[in-house]
Amino acid sequence: YFLGRRQGVLAAVVAVLMVTIYAVLNPGVFAPSMADTPELSLFLWGAFTILTAFVVGTLYDMKTTAVSDLKQAYEGILEILAKFIDAVDKYTNDHSVRVADLAAKIALVLNLPNEEIENIRVSGLLHDIGKVDLSLEVLRKASSLNDEEWAHVKTHTKKGRQLLSPVGGLLRDVVPLVECHHENFDGSGYQGMAGEDIPLGARILAVADAYDSMITDRPYRTGRTPVEAMSEVERCAGSQFDPVVVEAFKTVMKVQAERS
Ligand SMILES: [Fe+2]
Incomplete structure (x- = not known):
């Protein structure tokens, strides 16, 4: 040296x-x-x-x-970009940054390689990028959505893939995670993928995204407490979420609780 x-x-x-x-x-x-x-x-x-x-x-x-x-x-x-995405859906202030942070921590507990953790963190920042292509009227609606509006919102994962795919390079491995972040472990998600067919990063994102969404206030409902949201995530282990990921999530929460 x-x-x-x-x-x-x-x-x-x-x-x-x-x-x-x-x-x-x-x-x-x-x-x-x-x-x-x-x-x-x-x-x-x-x-x-x-x-x-x-x-x-x-x-x-x-x-x-x-x-x-x-x-x-x-x-x-x-x-x-993450702040811009969150600004589009104005009720989700800094949601993407928090999801990225939580997803990266879960990935770390699961001992994933650094490169994969970084991809998961980036996919957390960009997971809802497809929403920039949705109707603001629907996104910012102050009440529950009807079936047609939900169908519209559900297109954001595919729109996300379309937006990110041409970028290639560093984001190549991020695209599938963004596309699959609303897949459920039991196959009941947006595209019907199930189990390990869903990329691990997307299974991690799903938990981080759901937890953060649950604790966030919406115009038509008050957010749940962290304890309530955590037990809901636990309840959905094996159905909506990968049980292995849920265990890692619980470890992250336990460590955070001990530190605060
Ligand atoms: Fe989403």
């Missing part, structure tokens, strides 16, 4: 080592005119390789900075 440029220094060490070994085995090969001063020859070659390593290291640092800037911009844009 000398000079703070790991790859550069590694390259320098290896290069100097190779030159030294070669020079010791074949004195005079590099600079015949300086064969009588091998120290000077070695010094020049050493300086050259360290300079090369310095350049490599600097380029590496520049690339690392660019990647970190891009990542920061990406995360910032996602947060803005």
Whole structure:
């Protein structure tokens, strides 16, 4: 980590080592005119390789900075997008951010790899993105929805897929989670997928989304208390929700309760 440029220094060490070994085995090969001063020859070659390593290291640092800037911009844009999604359905203030946070914690308890946890967190931020394409009149209706309106709202998972699919790249693995976040473990959800056919991330999102929706006030009903919402989630383990995910959710809640 000398000079703070790991790859550069590694390259320098290896290069100097190779030159030294070669020079010791074949004195005079590099600079015949300086064969009588091998120290000077070695010094020049050493300086050259360290300079090369310095350049490599600097380029590496520049690339690392660019990647970190891009990542920061990406995360910032996602947060803005999540706030925009929540603003569309104005009664769900910061709902997506809370769902993302809870879903990531459940994924962590389930020991999922970091990359998968990040996909689940991002899908929490974007899970309702399809709602931006729905009628505001229906979304902001101050009373229960009729069947036709519900059918309209239910299209938001497919609309979410349509919106996110062309983005590809980093969001490729997020799309199926967004599309399946209203699937039920027993097959009674939007598309009728069941059990492990539903991506694990989507099963996690379903629990986080339902819990947060239950504790949030709506114009036509008051939110439940966290304890009530938790026992409702527990009651639906095996029917609406994956029991394994519900267990992880309970662990998250227990840890949070102990900390507060
Ligand atoms: Fe949704």
